[in-house]
Amino acid sequence: MKLKQTILLFGLTAFITSCAEKREGEQKTTLLSNFLSITDNEDKGVKEILDFYGGQCKYAVGASASTTSGKSKYFELEMSQSEAIERYSKIPQMPASNVAYLFYKNLKDEKNNYDEIHTVLKLNDGDEMTFKYPIEQLDIVACRMQTVEKVVELIKSKQFHEIKTLLNDTSVANYYKNELVTNLENIDSQLGELQMFLPYGFRINETEEGKRYLHISGAIFRDKQNHEFSADFDLDRAKEELLMIGYKL
Structure with a gap:
């Protein structure tokens, strides 16, 4: 089961670091969020993604089904309500890969905690896509x-x-x-x-x-x-x- 926490941030311009106005419910705590804490480096990664793309980002930690090498642990980043990502809806692999990279480059020892970084894109037309990026990649x-x-x-x-x-x-x-x-x-x-x-x-x-x-x-x-x-x-x-x-x- 994945435990999710939501941060909201809306960029003023696409692909350029921007400020944002708080919306009702921003960083709202829930019972589930008490069980999920992230490191400062992981938090920096999430914030860099939001600065870059705006919109809403939900993050989670999960494990895939058991394989011959055991369970695969991943950090998931779910993006939605991003005008910048919507512009690339025909080539979603581009923003999906960049979301994973922006998060990854902020990690230090945390890289050892995960096998993969997952990017989930939820588009305005209802489409939802998941992209998986191994840490080695x-x-x-x-x-x-x-x-x-x-x-x-x-x-x-x-x-x-x-x-x-x-x-x-x-x-x-x-x-x-x-x-x-x-x-x-x-x-x-x-x-x-x-x-x-x-x-x-x-x-x-x-x-x-x-x-x-x-x-x-x-x-x-x-x-x-x-x-x-x-x-x-x-x-x-x-x-x-x-x-x-x-x-x-």
Whole structure:
């Protein structure tokens, strides 16, 4: 049985940290909530999700049915009434994966307490979807996210030549990384000074041969024009090696 506690927070703008007005019943305690306590780090994770997406978040701790390796323990995050998530209703995997990642990256020792992070999306049309993310998978994403942040910092400091050393343009997608980086540099002044990067989600694709590829999506905010940013990784290669990076204006 899952014990749930509800926090309400409504963002003023999507995907940007915002303030919110309290609604009646916000953080209302119940008899069940007396049996469920979360750590400061878990609480930070829940609050970061609410700052990012707004809406309502219910959290719970549960265990799946017994398997050959025993019960699988998970932390569940149920999102509803979020305008930001509604915008991605046709590709719900994106906000679902980001909810799990935003929570996970705030954990420290708590990572050892769970086998999975579950994201439940309850949309306004009545659809409800559950996505499950093993801790090991989120570990991989967090590791590769460091490389994404490194690339963003290189773009911000206009060290475009350093990006070339991270790109592999011959393994899966054949292109010219020199040309790619030159294009990024040429368009930089048109877009303006880079202010911050926000992740929007990830997906891992596996081929029939067992090759795994990670795609990370996000947005770069600038003082002239914001744009989408993506990065692709071969998970069988070094963590700092990128298959491709891209902008969508």
